[in-house]
Amino acid sequence: MSENEDRSADTAGTSPDDVAVAALRHRQPRFQGLxxxxxxxxxxxxxxxxxxxxxxxxxxxAVANATGCLEVFTTPWPESAWRVPWLHSLFENAGAVxxxxxxxxxxxxxxxxxxxxxxxxxxxxxxxxxxxxxxxRHHDVLYVCYDNEGYMNTGVQRSSSTPxxxxxxxxxxxxxxxxxxxxxxxxxxxVAAHHMPYAATASVAYxxxxxxxxxxxxxxxxxxxxxxxxxxxxxWGHDGAKSIEVARLAVxxxxxxxxxxxxxxxTGTMPIRTARPVTDYLKVQARFRHLFxxxxxxxxxxxxxxALADHNIEIYGLRGAGADPRDTAxxxxxxxxxxxxx
Amino acid sequence: xxxxxxxxxxxxxxxxxxxPQVVSAYPITPQTHIVENIAKLVADGALACEYVSVESExxxxxxxxxxxxxxxxxxxxxxxxxxLLMSEVLYNIAGLRIPLVLTCANRALxxxxxxxxxxxxxxxxxxxGWIQLYCADNQEAVDTTIQAFxxxxxxxxxxxxxxxxxxxxxxxxxxxxxxxxxxxxxLPPLRFTRALDPARPLSLGTLVSPEWFTxxxxxxxxxxxxxxxxxxxxxRDWAALTGRAWGGLLEVDGPEAARIGVLTLGSISGTLxxxxxxxxxxxxxxxxxxxAFRPFPATALRAACADLDTLVVLERALSPxxxxxxxxxxxxxxxxxxxxxxxxxxxxxxxxxxxxxxTYRRAVEAALAxxxxxxxxxxxxxxxxxxxxxxxxxxxxxxxxxxxxSPP
Numbered sequence: 001m002s003e004n005e006d007r008s009a010d011t012a013g014t015s016p017d018d019v020a021v022a023a024l025r026h027r028q029p030r031f032q033g034l035x036x037x038x039x040x041x042x043x044x045x046x047x048x049x050x051x052x053x054x055x056x057x058x059x060x061x062a063v064a065n066a067t068g069c070l071e072v073f074t075t076p077w078p079e080s081a082w083r084v085p086w087l088h089s090l091f092e093n094a095g096a097v098x099x100x101x102x103x104x105x106x107x108x109x110x111x112x113x114x115x116x117x118x119x120x121x122x123x124x125x126x127x128x129x130x131x132x133x134x135x136x137r138h139h140d141v142l143y144v145c146y147d148n149e150g151y152m153n154t155g156v157q158r159s160s161s162t163p164x165x166x167x168x169x170x171x172x173x174x175x176x177x178x179x180x181x182x183x184x185x186x187x188x189x190x191v192a193a194h195h196m197p198y199a200a201t202a203s204v205a206y207x208x209x210x211x212x213x214x215x216x217x218x219x220x221x222x223x224x225x226x227x228x229x230x231x232x233x234x235x236w237g238h239d240g241a242k243s244i245e246v247a248r249l250a251v252x253x254x255x256x257x258x259x260x261x262x263x264x265x266x267t268g269t270m271p272i273r274t275a276r277p278v279t280d281y282l283k284v285q286a287r288f289r290h291l292f293x294x295x296x297x298x299x300x301x302x303x304x305x306x307a308l309a310d311h312n313i314e315i316y317g318l319r320g321a322g323a324d325p326r327d328t329a330x331x332x333x334x335x336x337x338x339x340x341x342x
Numbered sequence: 343x344x345x346x347x348x349x350x351x352x353x354x355x356x357x358x359x360x361x362p363q364v365v366s367a368y369p370i371t372p373q374t375h376i377v378e379n380i381a382k383l384v385a386d387g388a389l390a391c392e393y394v395s396v397e398s399e400x401x402x403x404x405x406x407x408x409x410x411x412x413x414x415x416x417x418x419x420x421x422x423x424x425x426l427l428m429s430e431v432l433y434n435i436a437g438l439r440i441p442l443v444l445t446c447a448n449r450a451l452x453x454x455x456x457x458x459x460x461x462x463x464x465x466x467x468x469x470x471g472w473i474q475l476y477c478a479d480n481q482e483a484v485d486t487t488i489q490a491f492x493x494x495x496x497x498x499x500x501x502x503x504x505x506x507x508x509x510x511x512x513x514x515x516x517x518x519x520x521x522x523x524x525x526x527x528x529l530p531p532l533r534f535t536r537a538l539d540p541a542r543p544l545s546l547g548t549l550v551s552p553e554w555f556t557x558x559x560x561x562x563x564x565x566x567x568x569x570x571x572x573x574x575x576x577x578r579d580w581a582a583l584t585g586r587a588w589g590g591l592l593e594v595d596g597p598e599a600a601r602i603g604v605l606t607l608g609s610i611s612g613t614l615x616x617x618x619x620x621x622x623x624x625x626x627x628x629x630x631x632x633x634a635f636r637p638f639p640a641t642a643l644r645a646a647c648a649d650l651d652t653l654v655v656l657e658r659a660l661s662p663x664x665x666x667x668x669x670x671x672x673x674x675x676x677x678x679x680x681x682x683x684x685x686x687x688x689x690x691x692x693x694x695x696x697x698x699x700x701t702y703r704r705a706v707e708a709a710l711a712x713x714x715x716x717x718x719x720x721x722x723x724x725x726x727x728x729x730x731x732x733x734x735x736x737x738x739x740x741x742x743x744x745x746x747x748s749p750p
Contacts, residue, residue: 062538064408065547075548085538087411088547089404089434096401100364100408100416101538103392107363107414112540130404133397 031058038081039073043240045204045230045247046070046146050117052207053144053226056214058084061113062101066094066122069153070146085112092126094118095134098141106140113218116143120161121151124185135194135223142217142224145187148232156235160185163255164308165301166287168235173290178301183308191225192261199225200260200268205248209258209270216260229256237286249281254309257316271320278302278309344518349480349510352517353419353445354379356487358389359525360443362417364409366394368402370424371457372507373447377419399424403431406442410435411546413537415491416442421507422449425463429470432500436471437562438547441494441534442501444472445487448608448658449507450693458694459507460658461608464635465667471562473501473569474636476607480505480515482588488520489576492529496576497569498536504635506609506658508694524583570637589631591639594646596628602709603646603653603683605630605672610656610690610697617702624706632668640675647676650683652709656701656720660689665717688720695721 033054040047050070054061062085065071071088074081089097098116105112116134118127123145134141150168151157158171163184167173171180192199198220202210210228217224231247233240250256253276260268279302282288291298291305313319347355353376357365365384367377383389392409396402399420406416420428425446435442446464450456464474473493477483483505490501505511520528536544550558574590581587595615596603604614604627611631618627630646630653632639647653653676657668664670669687676682686708691697704720724732 060540062412062540071547072549075545077548077550077554080545080548082545083543085540085543086545087408087538088545089407089438090430093400093404093407093431096396096404097408097411099394099396099401100366100405100410101412102408103364103366103394103405104409104412104414104416107390107392108412112412112538129397130401133401136397137394 030055033058033061033082033084034074035081035083039076040069041234041240043231043233043243044069044073045232045243046119046148047073048243049146049204049210049228049230052204052210053115053214053228054084056211057113057115057142057218060111061115062105063087064089064094064098064101064114064116066116066118066127067091067153068119068122069148070117070119072153091122093130094122094127095130095132095141095143098143099134099137099139102139102141114139114141116141118143118145119153120145120147120149121159124160124187131191132194135191135196135225138222140221140223142214142226144226144228146228146230148230148235149184150232150235152232152235161187163305165291165305167290168287178290178297179287188225188227188259188261192264194223196261196264197222197224198260198262199227201227201229201256201258203229203247203251203256203258204231205244205251206258206270213260235287237289238284242284246281246284249276249284252276253278253281254313254318255281255305257312257318259316266316269316269318272313272318273320275309275313275319278306344516346514347480347517347519348375348512348514349483349505350375350447350512351379352480352484352515352519353487353505353511354383355519356484357417357443358383359520359522360417360488360491360529361415362391363414364392364394364406364416365418366396366402366405366409366416367418367420368396368399368424370399370421372449372459372511373419373421373424373445375511376445376447399428400431403428403435407431407435407438407440410440410442410534411438411538413532413534413539415532417444418442419445419447421447422451422457422463425467426451429467432467432470432472434547435500437558439498439536439562439565440500441498441532443487443490443494444500444502446502446504447507447511448504456693457507459509460692460694461504461506462659464502464504465659468636468667471499471566472636473497473499473566473573473634474504475501475573475634476504476632477510478588478593478609478611478631480510480513481517481586483510484517484519485580485584485586485588488525488528489573489580493569493572493576495530495532495534496572497565498534499565499569504608509609518584518586520584528580528583566637570634570639573634573637589633591634591637592642592646593631593633594628595631597626600626600628601649601651602626602706603628603630603650604656604702604705604709605632605653605668606656607632607635607668608658610658610701613697613699614656614702614705617699620699621703621706624703625710627706635668638671638675643672643675644679647679647683648681653683653685654705654709655685655687656690656705657687658689658691660692660719669717686714687717689718690720692719697721
């Protein structure tokens with residue numbers, strides 16, 4: 001890309017530390033595929049995530065969007081926030097619609113990268129079949145799942161991505177039950193098991209990491225998958241101004257491991273230098289409020305969630321030691337600035 | 343060139359002549375031979391297209407939706423449960439005004455499971471907003487498939503070509519396949535003005551609030567009605583090229599003097615036409631065949647029925663608890679016409695029940711019988727059922743001319 005070359009020229013011979021980041025960013029015309037002025041809730045992380053994905057992937061892309069918040073808040077006819085060709089069909093067929101788009105561009109000899117956008121309901125649950133089919137047929141599509149861990153568009157119901165013990169309107173906390181009884185589906189492993197060239201998780205709290213993963217995924221010819229953890233202030237019950245903080249806590253506690261898998265093998269992780277207790281993440285959200293009751297059951301569930309986070313840290317080897325500039329505490333500062341470091 | 347081809351094979355060849363760029367399908371009886379034959383043409387290099395073998399009919403419809411939206415000429419085929427599984431997407435394809443062609447190898451719906459022919463599958467999605475064309479034989483199915491590709495791009499409405507499963511799909515017939523040159527002359531390259539293109543980004547399938555939804559449906563309804571002219575034009579132009587015309591929207595055949603009409607859809611019409619010679623003693627009958635079911639050719643139907651006393655509708659789809667789907671629509675179309683005939687509806691040939699020549703005689707006798715019910719299943723054998731299930735209003739007793747218990 002010529003933009004990247006220009007940027008390299010600007011910074012040639014300088015170390016990253018010498019670069020005036022603000023000036024550099026000013027000169028870097030980022031592609032805005034999703035314009036402002038849409039109708040997302042205050043603090044919606046999905047809106048931010050979609051903008052970041054398009055910044056990194058656009059503009060030679062076309063989007064197949066599943067039904068969900070993203071579709072609803074960006075396209076109230078006759079308005080649209082999309083600056084890329086965009087198609088919404090149904091809740092459960094983004095993978096298949098993207099497959100068709102990709103097949104059409106391929107047969108026409110065009111180099112348009114197809115992106116499929118869906119939430120966790122359209123990915124983990126009802127749209128899982130078409131996602132699996134898309135990957136199995138090896139379509140050249142980047143499938144992005146914006147994971148807000150529930151059916152937020154219909155009023156906060158549980159999905160198979162809802163974390164264990166979280167309260168939703170269909171997994172409410174009450175005297176007999178403490179929120180969702182089941183574990184969050186490990187979609188990444190399932191996707192990765194499809195001979196998957198590239199599958200990764202990302203978080204809105206780490207935008208440069210997210211962009212880097214989008215660029216990596218777009219460069220791969222074949223199916224790629226990106227799971228972006230996207231807090232939903234409405235559904236999670238946190239202050240809309242704190243979405244990024246909440247997203248960051250999810251990563252820092254080990255609840256949401258940021259990893260990359262290529263052909264099913266772990267090839268990249270974001271280490272956690274000092275893992276924080278899961279309660280730091282849980283206590284800022286109303287959906288986990290019932291776990292802080294002074295009862296043996298609640299305490300047991302908190303221990304359970306801590307164990308799940310510890311398990312993530314263990315299996316992905318996230319516990320970094322020493323002052324690694326790539327680790328969680330420093331990553332965003334160090335990598336902010338765009339393509340050169342990301 | 344005239345050649346003996348199985349119906350499915352002929353359809354596959356006809357599709358290939360239309361140069362689809364993306365074909366996506368999931369196998370289902372009795373559609374399977376069509377998509378198998380297309381896959382083989384692709385494998386042999388005889389057809390250059392992206393053949394997407396999907397994991398379900400839902401995805402087959404979704405893939406062709408995406409492909410056509412991205413500007414490719416797209417095709418799929420299905421039947422029965424497959425049509426139902428993709429029905430959600432079929433509505434979307436039509437609502438988004440995406441041009442593509444689907445062959446429905448008509449088959450009964452479960453339960454009970456039947457792989458054999460009737461037309462409840464395509465009737466189940468009659469309101470999806472697709473153009474629906476029903477074919478009488480395999481030559482017509484071939485010609486209609488090619489016409490469908492032109493109609494779909496002229497109207498930007500999806501077209502469903504319905505052909506009776508097994509009766510047509512699995513029958514060897516002598517078929518005149520048009521030349522590639524003729525098809526190329528007839529079918530201009532696809533130009534979909536709303537195709538997805540980064541140079542001209544459009545948002546398709548947006549959220550529409552009540553202040554716009556009515557307008558969207560109004561436009562869709564108008565487009566379907568206006569498509570009647572495109573269907574007739576395609577048939578006319580095809581006739582100019584090949585000498586074969588299929589009646590446009592409604593095929594009418596029979597003597598001027600006829601006071602009795604028999605209306606049907608699909609392959610039964612051939613049986614009825616052949617049966618006329620078998621019973622020369624019966625009064626003259628006008629045979630009407632609905633070729634287009636959507637858009638519904640109400641005007642043509644009224645004209646064709648103007649001098650009839652009775653019109654018998656034979657249909658292979660039953661709306662349980664209501665009666666005949668086509669019967670109801672025919673009645674609605676004739677209601678208020680100056681001299682509308684009495685309409686008698688019969689379900690026949692459900693789930694692959696044979697429709698013998700005898701059906702013609704029974705239909706004519708029913709038309710001649712005074713009174714008679716609104717709707718009945720003509721070929722049900724009541725003595726096979728327990729007494730409690732022999733609903734008189736659904737059985738043949740109310741329409742039998744002699745009022746006898748069992749059909750002659």
